[in-house]
Amino acid sequence: MSALDMNNLQNSFQQALNVSPGAVSTSPTQSFMNTIPKRLENFNSNQKALKPFSTGDIKILLLENVNQTAIDIFKNQGYQVDFYKSSLPEAELAEKIKDVHAIGIRSKTQLTEKILQQAKNLVVVGCFCIGTNQVDLAAAARLGIAVFNSPFSNSRSVAELVIAEIIILARQVGDRSIELHTGTWNKVSAKCWEVRGKTLGIIGYGHIGAQLSVLAESMGLHVIYYDIVTIMSLGTAKQVSTLDELLNNSDFVTLHVPETPETKNILSAPQFAAMKHGAYVINASRGTVVDIPALIQAMKVGKVAGAALDVYPQEPAKNGSGAFSNELNKWTSELVSLPNVLLTPHIGGSTEEAQSSIGIEVSTALSKYINEGNSTGSVNFPEVSLRALKLDQENTVRVLYIHKNVPGVLKTVNNILSDHNIEKQFSDSNGEIAYLMADISSVNQDDIKLIYDQLNETTEKIRIRLLY
Ligand SMILES: NC(=O)c1ccc[n+]([C@@H]2O[C@H](COP(=O)([O-])OP(=O)(O)OC[C@H]3O[C@@H](n4cnc5c(N)ncnc54)[C@H](O)[C@@H]3O)[C@@H](O)[C@H]2O)c1
């Protein structure tokens, strides 16, 4: 980062601090600015001595072309932002993640336990997307690293893409377009259909599946869905009780499930066999949920009349010609040679609207966690929050204590804090870990050091941060 950039960061941090508490705000970003604490103490729980530092010390690594809205919000906080358009090779990631406090990724970057263990200063991960399967969430929690995502900001974009694909597949538009691009006029109506009155089968009726259901009904499709939980149907959609029932009755089958051990190859040879002859398959969820060699076979015998795929078991790390090849997935050349196959490069959530709101949503959540310890919305952490710290309140410290969820810890911690006035306290647990947040007053510099040292000696501690 250049000296000029550093100056800009310092200036924007100063500006952020100059916003008066309680000022009327016009945007979530502005309102959040009012809550920035004066200083962050102990950001790195591994440091031996207490060393106060400003938000300007905080380093954020942003990968996979995370939206500009996020960069702006982070820079306005005064954080140091290191931005990359693509994901990084594992060795480079392991090196870069070593000293950052936060990392922002999308669906490509794999944050395994091995990688997370390298990240000694990391306190928070932001998935600037819906899926969180690329992060070892349990390992992150054990290491005291909170993970956030954007649960629905790109749902509409995915649903709209699927609607387009339903019509394009039914009318073989992809093939006609490819033919005309190469000079071939092929005006046909055989096996081209209207979608009105056909049945759409949705596997996974969550945010995207339900949104799609409403859009599809407005075009005259009947909707049935299969989900592992009972979900209220929208419009006149009907939940079916087995996957086979959905497959037997659908003209279009679309997948909107997360990547889990149970959803791996949820559509494979037996499921294609159970489909109506000439059905269409759409997958804009995760590449592992469809057995692609089995799909290729089903298409070759006409069982499946067309397929639209947006996601793949292996996806290229960055844009570029030649990136999608047999080297990546061994069936690629066979798949691309089939008629009526629409292939898109994982763009379901890639619209200006979705990326911009994801950028704001996730960067705001990360900033609130970094500056206040607020874990509301985290996907792997107990959700804990207290009112924002008051900037004008001297001698108040916010204690953030992430610890193993075992009996007796609160007694020990409250003993340590008991010489001070505990203004507010909130604690919650989630599986193996628990998170305590307390605002204590009447604390001087020496007290801070003592509190930190005593908390640091507790055997159950995972990570400690003191904010003031
Ligand atoms: N292509 C893209 O760009 C893109 C964009 C956004 C999301 N996605 C993917 O789409 C997935 C779904 O997104 P969402 O926001 O609708 O998620 P969601 O969590 O709101 O809904 C998922 C639904 O799947 C159901 N489900 C889970 N396991 C199942 C199983 N074995 N069988 C049937 N149903 C099962 C859940 O009960 C839930 O109702 C995400 O996990 C993500 O992987 C892809």
Ligand SMILES: O=C(O)[C@H](O)COP(=O)(O)O
């Ligand atoms: O999980 C998601 O939201 C989608 O798969 C989109 O991922 P992306 O941000 O990497 O395109």
